[in-house]
Amino acid sequence: MIHFERFKLDNGLTVIFHKEPSTPMAVVNLLYDVGARDESEDKTGFAHLFEHLMFGGSVNIPDFDGPLQSAGGESNAFTSNDITNYYDVLPAHNLDTALWLESDRMLSLAFTDKSLEVQRNVVIEEFKQRYLNQPYGDVWLELRPLAYSKHPYKWATIGKEISHIEQAKMSDVKAFFKKHYHPSNCILCIIGNFELDFVKEKVNFYFGSIPKAKKSARILPLEPAQDRFKSKTIVRDVPADAFYYAFKMPERKNPGYYYADLLSDIMGREKVSKMYIELIKKKKLVSEINAYITGSLDEGLFIITGKLNEGKSFADLDKEIWNIIKHYKTTLISNKELEQIKIKLRTARAFQDQGLLNRAMNLSYFELLGDANGINQEQEIYQSIQAEDLRHFAKQLFAKKNAVLLKVKQKKHA
Amino acid sequence: MLNRQVAPPLTPIESIDFSVPQQLTIGAKVPFYWKNNIANETSKIELHFDAGTTVEKALVASLTAGLLISGTAKKSAIQIHHALDALGAYYDVSVSQEQSIVTIYALNSYLSAAFSIFHEAFSQAIFPEKELQEICNERQEKLKVQLKKVNVLAQRKVQQSLFEGTPYANVIQFSDYEKITRKDIQNFHATHYLKGLAKVYLVGDISMDEMEKINVQCADFVGEKHEVPTVSFAHQPSVHHEEKTDALQSAVRIGKILFNKTHPDFIAFSVLNTILGDYFGSRLMSNIREDKGYTYGIGSYMMENTHFGYFMIATEVAKEVREATIQEVRHEIERLQTELVPSEELDLVKSYLLGQLLKAADGPYAMLDLFAGVELHGMDISFYNQYIQKVREISAEEIREIARKHLDWESFSIISVG
Numbered sequence: 001m002i003h004f005e006r007f008k009l010d011n012g013l014t015v016i017f018h019k020e021p022s023t024p025m026a027v028v029n030l031l032y033d034v035g036a037r038d039e040s041e042d043k044t045g046f047a048h049l050f051e052h053l054m055f056g057g058s059v060n061i062p063d064f065d066g067p068l069q070s071a072g073g074e075s076n077a078f079t080s081n082d083i084t085n086y087y088d089v090l091p092a093h094n095l096d097t098a099l100w101l102e103s104d105r106m107l108s109l110a111f112t113d114k115s116l117e118v119q120r121n122v123v124i125e126e127f128k129q130r131y132l133n134q135p136y137g138d139v140w141l142e143l144r145p146l147a148y149s150k151h152p153y154k155w156a157t158i159g160k161e162i163s164h165i166e167q168a169k170m171s172d173v174k175a176f177f178k179k180h181y182h183p184s185n186c187i188l189c190i191i192g193n194f195e196l197d198f199v200k201e202k203v204n205f206y207f208g209s210i211p212k213a214k215k216s217a218r219i220l221p222l223e224p225a226q227d228r229f230k231s232k233t234i235v236r237d238v239p240a241d242a243f244y245y246a247f248k249m250p251e252r253k254n255p256g257y258y259y260a261d262l263l264s265d266i267m268g269r270e271k272v273s274k275m276y277i278e279l280i281k282k283k284k285l286v287s288e289i290n291a292y293i294t295g296s297l298d299e300g301l302f303i304i305t306g307k308l309n310e311g312k313s314f315a316d317l318d319k320e321i322w323n324i325i326k327h328y329k330t331t332l333i334s335n336k337e338l339e340q341i342k343i344k345l346r347t348a349r350a351f352q353d354q355g356l357l358n359r360a361m362n363l364s365y366f367e368l369l370g371d372a373n374g375i376n377q378e379q380e381i382y383q384s385i386q387a388e389d390l391r392h393f394a395k396q397l398f399a400k401k402n403a404v405l406l407k408v409k410q411k412k413h414a
Numbered sequence: 415m416l417n418r419q420v421a422p423p424l425t426p427i428e429s430i431d432f433s434v435p436q437q438l439t440i441g442a443k444v445p446f447y448w449k450n451n452i453a454n455e456t457s458k459i460e461l462h463f464d465a466g467t468t469v470e471k472a473l474v475a476s477l478t479a480g481l482l483i484s485g486t487a488k489k490s491a492i493q494i495h496h497a498l499d500a501l502g503a504y505y506d507v508s509v510s511q512e513q514s515i516v517t518i519y520a521l522n523s524y525l526s527a528a529f530s531i532f533h534e535a536f537s538q539a540i541f542p543e544k545e546l547q548e549i550c551n552e553r554q555e556k557l558k559v560q561l562k563k564v565n566v567l568a569q570r571k572v573q574q575s576l577f578e579g580t581p582y583a584n585v586i587q588f589s590d591y592e593k594i595t596r597k598d599i600q601n602f603h604a605t606h607y608l609k610g611l612a613k614v615y616l617v618g619d620i621s622m623d624e625m626e627k628i629n630v631q632c633a634d635f636v637g638e639k640h641e642v643p644t645v646s647f648a649h650q651p652s653v654h655h656e657e658k659t660d661a662l663q664s665a666v667r668i669g670k671i672l673f674n675k676t677h678p679d680f681i682a683f684s685v686l687n688t689i690l691g692d693y694f695g696s697r698l699m700s701n702i703r704e705d706k707g708y709t710y711g712i713g714s715y716m717m718e719n720t721h722f723g724y725f726m727i728a729t730e731v732a733k734e735v736r737e738a739t740i741q742e743v744r745h746e747i748e749r750l751q752t753e754l755v756p757s758e759e760l761d762l763v764k765s766y767l768l769g770q771l772l773k774a775a776d777g778p779y780a781m782l783d784l785f786a787g788v789e790l791h792g793m794d795i796s797f798y799n800q801y802i803q804k805v806r807e808i809s810a811e812e813i814r815e816i817a818r819k820h821l822d823w824e825s826f827s828i829i830s831v832g
Binding site for chain 2: 065067090093094120125132206237
């Protein structure tokens with residue numbers, strides 16, 4: 001059980017405080033309710049580029065990292081299709097430093113041309129390093145637009161193409177800040193050995209004077225129901241043919257989300273899953289196989305992916321994949337297997353909860369979903385799932401017209 | 415009233431509480447460290463074996479580690495994994511140059527039972543031919559992917575350059591797979607695992623009886639004490655570029671042999687390393703990423719083995735600025751050798767390092783890792799108090815002196831691929 005307190009400032013900032021008496025450190029986590037899904041289609045990659053600019057100095061403080069490092073702390077951030085999350089970890093007695101820095105960059109950024117120019121280059125190098133200069137690195141740049149036709153999940157967080165980042169203008173940056181970076185669009189979570197009154201006083205002191213702005217309504221293009229199976233083949237200089245089956249799955253707040261998550265754990269288990277035994281051990285079709293979910297807030301993807309062994313064909317594989325899928329649609333998972341998965345989830349969760357930063361990110365994320373207390377209810381939901389729930393869910397999920405398939409074919413050298 | 419332009423006052427770290435685990439032994443020789451009084455129900459056990467990649471051929475070490483629970487005469491690999499899963503236990507093996515570490519994570523009420531399953535599977539492993547074939551296929555497919563990455567290629571090359579003529583230079587090649595046999599694996603297991611247990615770390619609130627049972631089971635794997643042999647390196651600094659016409663970036667590695675914690679300059683060099691390249695505000699990051707935008711990231715780090723260490727600068731940069739990047743690295747190193755680090759920067763790095771040490775000592779798992787870091791070198795936990803003192807005292811003059819002594823540009827191998 002993770003105990004926490006929640007309070008709200010007049011300007012709309014939501015604050016979650018979790019007291020942890022055993023640590024000399026403090027965590028300050030800020031989740032901004034903005035991600036790549038909030039970008040317009042001709043300016044993609046912006047939420048992430050913006051995350052970089054948040055470290056380029058704010059209106060009253062020229063350098064973000066220096067003061068935090070002087071306080072013995074460090075900071076980082078990540079951007080997803082749904083959110084942008086910033087965190088600071090520092091010795092608890094220097095909590096003020098993190099609040100001072102974070103409140104100033106929520107108030108306003110420095111917006112220097114130099115910072116924009118440099119971070120554009122840095123992000124372009126990140127684009128190359130992570131997406132273009134790696135085998136299979138561009139798979140998600142291809143898979144997203146195949147799976148989504150209208151919803152902004154059709155582009156990756158890094159952006160659709162490098163040119164969008166190259167063309168980012170200062171006016172775009174300022175408009176983005178104004179729209180998304182203000183108290184009512186943020187959840188602040190603090191963990192440390194503090195008293196609630198102390199935290200309230202500090203948060204009010206640093207964040208209380210930031211002007212209130214209206215949280216803008218999010219109206220995203222709706223993804224039309226998929227009506228047919230789609231597939232695409234790309235040819236790349238890769239060492240083995242690879243495949244990505246993607247099935248549309250329910251949004252985060254739908255109970256089906258938990259079924260999908262558990263089912264992916266069962267199907268993707270290393271060494272013991274049916275897919276592993278059939279495709280790797282018995283038929284020697286693939287060298288690796290996995291299943292997982294994208295875990296997004298809106299309608300997400302359930303992925304089955306792997307690499308073919310040399311001399312094996314996509315057609316052979318396709319037959320086997322649909323056979324396995326049929327198995328989960330028709331046969332109940334044994335109670336023994338279900339119990340194994342559930343106890344493994346319990347173990348994993350106990351280890352995750354050890355980390356302060358993990359707790360802070362999770363509390364913030366559940367608050368975004370509606371209630372930070374969701375962190376304490378999630379295990380109960382998983383533990384209550386029955387084999388029949390999963391079979392029933394698999395029937396809906398694994399309809400062929402609900403799927404897309406991306407094949408990465410090895411370029412043959414002359 | 416809040417004045418946003420003025421930084422809040424800082425409180426320095428006074429002292430850090432370091433604690434040591436209970437030290438028991440297995441039989442008379444092998445240390446068994448136990449940390450209990452954990453605030454939650456998590457637990458783990460780590461078994462350290464003298465079974466790293468330098469002990470014999472790298473491939474046999476790597477494959478044996480991957481096959482430790484691949485089946486016994488009575489149970490298949492699948493049955494064993496199911497038994498571990500039924501307890502909610504996670505199993506992991508990692509192999510480094512000098513050792514292999516088996517870790518089992520579980521809720522504390524299941525740790526002892528999970529360990530018994532591992533014990534049986536591990537001590538009675540028969541290494542079925544079929545399992546060997548499968549892992550060879552899987553690993554070769556993975557190696558094909560790895561060898562498409564410029565950072566992996568550069569890392570392999572620099573390792574070969576630094577450690578030439580010693581087992582530390584060995585990297586796994588496809589041709590190694592042609593020669594490997596089941597017999598090699600069985601022999602390696604018999605010699606380096608069944609008689610190769612070097613130490614055990616246990617974290618978690620288990621009962622005294624459970625702890626003793628695990629301890630007795632561990633005794634089965636104790637043989638003659640293995641000493642990591644000392645090696646002498648004849649590193650010939652080399653500059654080498656491998657062109658990859660289709661690459662978008664070049665990976666750069668700049669490295670040299672160095673020392674470990676036992677060397678009197680270690681702590682001073684750690685401070686120097688941080689200033690140069692080991693935190694977000696480092697000289698290399700400030701210049702090459704934040705000023706020039708050449709890269710997504712650049713850093714320097716120190717690695718430690720039993721008898722030596724090495725120092726490395728690593729980055730991936732746009733191809734057209736590869737040479738410019740190497741020149742900037744040289745420039746930053748030479749600046750540290752000729753100019754004094756400004757007091758503001760030095761103070762910042764000192765505070766940062768102490769804050770990071772406070773974090774590294776936070777919680778039982780972190781604390782045990784810190785302890786393991788000194789135990790490996792036969793040192794005790796007081797090292798960290800010396801570290802705090804040295805970091806506080808070190809002067810800009812001493813940093814410059816250390817840079818002159820250990821960062822001679824001509825002593826580096828400079829490898830780039832892409």
